[in-house]
Amino acid sequence: MKNLNLLYEGKAKKIYEKAPDEVVIYFKDDVTAFNGEKKDSIIGKGRINKKITTFFFEMLEEKGIPTHMISDIDENSFLAKKVKIIPLEVIVRNYTAGSFCRRYGIEKGIKLEKPIVEYSLKDDDLGDPMICRNVVLSLKLVEEKVLNKIEYYALKINDILSQFLESKNIILVDYKLEFGISNGKVYLADEISPDTCRFWDKETMESLDKDVYREDKGDLIDKYSEFLRRVEI
Ligand code: C5P
Numbered sequence: 001m002k003n004l005n006l007l008y009e010g011k012a013k014k015i016y017e018k019a020p021d022e023v024v025i026y027f028k029d030d031v032t033a034f035n036g037e038k039k040d041s042i043i044g045k046g047r048i049n050k051k052i053t054t055f056f057f058e059m060l061e062e063k064g065i066p067t068h069m070i071s072d073i074d075e076n077s078f079l080a081k082k083v084k085i086i087p088l089e090v091i092v093r094n095y096t097a098g099s100f101c102r103r104y105g106i107e108k109g110i111k112l113e114k115p116i117v118e119y120s121l122k123d124d125d126l127g128d129p130m131i132c133r134n135v136v137l138s139l140k141l142v143e144e145k146v147l148n149k150i151e152y153y154a155l156k157i158n159d160i161l162s163q164f165l166e167s168k169n170i171i172l173v174d175y176k177l178e179f180g181i182s183n184g185k186v187y188l189a190d191e192i193s194p195d196t197c198r199f200w201d202k203e204t205m206e207s208l209d210k211d212v213y214r215e216d217k218g219d220l221i222d223k224y225s226e227f228l229r230r231v232e233i
Contacts, residue, residue: 001014001016001024001026001077004016004017004018004024005017007023011030011032011036011039012027012028012030012031012032012046012049012191012195013025013026013027013028013191014026014028017082018079020082021081021082021182022070022079022080022081022082023079023080023081023082024073024077024078024079024080025050025077025078025079025080025191026046026076026077027045027046027047027049027050027053027076027077027191028041028046028076029041029042029043029044029045029046030045031045031195031210031213031220033210033213033214034214035124035127035128036124038213038214040213042213042220042221043221044221045195045220045221045224046076047075047076048193048194048221048224048225048228049191049193049194049195049224050075050076050077050078051228051233052192052193052194052224052227052228052231052233053078053191053192053193054069054072054078055231055233056161056192057069057188057192059160059164060157060160060161060188063156063160064156065153065156065157065160065188066185066186066187066188067187067188067189068080068081068083068180068182068187068188068189069081080189081182081187082182083180083181083182083187083189084180084181084182085122085178085179085180085189085190086141086142086146086150086178086179086180086181087121087122087123087141088119088120088121088122088131088136088141088142088150088178088179089119089120089121089122089128089176089177089178090117090118090119090150090151090154090176090177090178090179091117091118091119091120091174091175091176091177092115092116092117092118092154092155092157092158092174092175092177093112093115093116093118093173093174094111094112094115094158094162094171094172094173094174095108095109095110095111095112095171095173095174095198095200096108096109096110096112097109097173097174097198097211098174098198098211100116100174103130109205115155115158117151117154117155118130119131119132119133119136121141122178133147146181146186149186150179150186153177153179153186153188154177157177157188158172161175161192164231165199165231166202168230168231168232169201169202169203169230170199170200170201170202170208170227170230170231171199171200171201171202171205172197172198172199173197173198173199173200174197174198175192175196175197175198176196176197177190177192177196178190194208194209194210194223194224194227195209195210196210197209198211199227207223208223208224208226208227208230209223209224209227
């Protein structure tokens with residue numbers, strides 16, 4: 001990685017340029033919460049999140065969701081297609097939790113009648129504000145047909161992952177996706193990991209995700225490793 005050009009460094013990943021249309025996604029051990037107010041480095045976290053992300057991306061690709069992943073590289077990185085990231089966080093919720101409960105004063109853990117798709121504007125300085133579909137379109141952040149495709153993929157991903165995790169006695173509570181565009185085609189980008197999803201044990205409702213860190217309720221590596229064991233990666 002040392003001789004590659006660093007294109008971007010985020011809170012949990014680094015993106016290096018490998019070729020004009022290819023990047024290396026490197027998963028760091030850094031963990032942050034509350035828009036970077038709480039931060040630490042936890043040895044082994046990057047390796048686990050890379051493993052879970054590539055596992056899910058392969059599964060989704062097989063089921064017809066185009067992802068930016070090209071191939072695995074090593075413990076902490078994979079090779080990906082260079083895409084133009086759409087500046088939206090796409091959040092899908094199956095159960096009430098997190099900011100949804102805070103925003104609406106609702107108890108945590110209620111199953112929603114239908115999955116909800118929400119959007120946030122990716123902007124750390126503004127604190128990633130929630131944005132509705134009409135504002136996304138009127139600000140011309142994406143074309144309507146692209147937004148429709150994103151919503152279709154987000155819900156299809158929900159069906160695939162919820163069903164798979166259900167078979168492992170894990171509830172997919174909610175998660176965040178990012179999408180990118182290359183040559184006019186929409187790709188699932190970024191990651192799918194316990195950093196970006198809420199996973200609850202179906203029997204105990206115990207968190208196997210970053211809430212363990214956000215809420216200081218145990219050892220992050222223990223819980224992420226338990227998730228790995230449970231999904232048999
Ligand atoms: O905090 P909130 O309840 O809105 O988060 C919903 C889901 O999106 C959670 O699974 C959380 O981990 C994920 N998320 C994320 N990155 C953000 C905001 C939320 O991965 N910047």
